[in-house]
Amino acid sequence: MTASASSRLSIEDWTERALALVMDEGVGAIKINRLCKELGVTKGSFYWHFADLDALLEAIAERWCAETRTLLGSLSALDDLPPLERIRAMALRLIDGPSFSVERALREWARSDAKVAAMIVESDQFVFELVQAALVDLGHTPEGARMRAGLLVYAGIGFAHGQNSLPQPTADDIEDLVAFLAGEAAR
Amino acid sequence: MTASASSRLSIEDWTERALALVMDEGVGAIKINRLCKELGVTKGSFYWHFADLDALLEAIAERWCAETRTLLGSLSALDDLPPLERIRAMALRLIDGPSFSVERALREWARSDAKVAAMIVESDQFVFELVQAALVDLGHTPEGARMRAGLLVYAGIGFAHGQNSLPQPTADDIEDLVAFLAGEAAR
DNA sequence: ATAACTCCATACCTTAGGGTATGGTGACGG
DNA sequence: CCGTCACCATACCCTAAGGTATGGAGTTAT
Secondary structure, rough: OOOOOOOOOOHHHHHHHHHHHHHHHHHHHHHHHHHHHOOOHHHHHHHHHOHHHHHHHHHHHHHHHHHHHHHHHHHHHHOOHHHHHHHHHHHHHHHHHHHHHHHHHHHHHHHHHHHHHHHHHHHHHHHHHHHHHHHHHHOOOOHHHHHHHHHHHHHHHHHHHHOOOOOOHHHHHHHHHHHHHHOOOOO | OOOOOOOOHHHHHHHHHHHHHHHHHHHHHHOOOHHHHOOOOOOOHHHOOOOOOHHHHHHHHHHHHHHHHHHHHHHHHHHHOOHHHHHHHHHHHHHHHHHHHHHHHHHHOOOOHHHHHHHHHHHHHHHHHHHHHOOOOOOHHHHHHHHHHHHHHHHHHHHHHOOOOOOOOOOOHHHHHHHHHHHHOOO
């Protein structure tokens, strides 16, 4: 459906569908037969494109890593914004509800795929350093900025993994949070 | 080995071993044959004690919930400590490395077991309210305390799920963190 | 002592899912 | 027009794992 209109499938058709599956049902949901059914083919097709399941997993890991890397690159555009805006943008990104299941799926995946794990580390690092730099721009010491940025990033990760245990923060709450983290700058 | 010396097994022997398995390998690692081998029996024994796998899962969920509830009860002893000590205790608890895999296993488990999920929510809530109360005792407004406590608890959850993406905080870092969260009390 | 009950072993069934072998069909170059 | 190759269908095998049926051995009560 989302794939190309051609009756023949390409590698990209497979990785695209498989990636979508990983995102909203986890890597454990990838079954060859199921994928085939969703793509309207049978296993004969799959094993022509890929040697085995691991080959498919590796392919979609590669693809996801590439996509994520370009996404991080595009995020560098935030550098032009004022520091507080940068922090706010990251905080809002961390609170984005629909992406929670994706976040969980990715970290679960990372536990069985080194490439994915490395990419996630890189991604976390990226956000962390972005926030830290913004805090330094606001006049914080590197150490103070480090602690605050770490707190925000880890809270973001935790937010995706907590099962709505605590009341969900509103937009106003985020404002308070950003103000708190950015506060008492020149101490 | 850890079970009773008797040659016959009890329900507790099964739930104990299974719970240990869940903790350090996740709920997905529970296989009937494997459990039997570890306990030195065969499936005939398992299916005498339990109707099926779900019955076993339910039993260990029940057991874990009970154990966790008493653990939370014992944690109420912290109420006598000064507020800052209470927060510090919770912060250190959240950073406890060896329990990370347990934390992950539990939340994964919670996604397929409502009882476990509810217990985790209760547990998170407990820690959250404890920290929040301590912050209020320090002179914070309920709203300020709420935000700070939420930040700490979520960061703790995230810390267990991040794959060492960011540099691990030292004991000194925790001190700074607690001081930061508790800081600027009477504003 | 023996009947009854508890706990467990053995053998077997069934399903899901990864993987393989082989043949067929459409498109395209020669 | 025909062969070749890319792509796929069909049929099959193998293993892991949950589940069942049945019988046997140890224990306990009467």
